[in-house]
Amino acid sequence: MASKKDMRRADLVIPYVDPPKQNSDADMSGAMSSTMPMAAMFTRNRMIGWVSLVFSLQSWLAETPEQRKTANTPAYMSIFMSLMALIVTYLPLFLPPPAARSSATAAGSQAPSQ
Structure with missing residues (x-):
């Protein structure tokens, strides 16, 4: 029965303390x-x-x-940039790029060979 006795000593317990957060942590988001x-x-x-x-x-x-306080640019600027990215990606739907004239005219304007 002596082996089942609690051998821990309360005077040797060290409480856990959170490490201080460093300012150099990278902001991935x-x-x-x-x-x-x-x-x-x-x-x-x-x-x-x-x-x-x-x-x-x-x-x-x-x-x-x-x-x-520490950011170089405010966060709403990244929202503005992402909205501009969406406009740029959807722009070809509303303003389609002009057709390639060199390939279309080259095939259609060739004189028939005799």
Whole structure:
């Protein structure tokens, strides 16, 4: 029965203390919300444009007062950029690009060979 006795000593217990949060921690959602609109405009991919809008809204809503003070650009600018990315990706639906004239005229204007 002596082996089932609690051998822990209360005087040796060290309480857990959370480590202090460092200011140098990278803000991944902020980085994603600022780079994804550029990727959407470059690739003209509509899905990336919509995902960038969602990321931008989430980063704006989750912004802390400390992030507002230290950020170079406000979070609503990333929302503006993602909206511009959506406009750029949907622009060919409303303003279709002109047809390639060189290939169409080259095939149709050739003189028949005799």
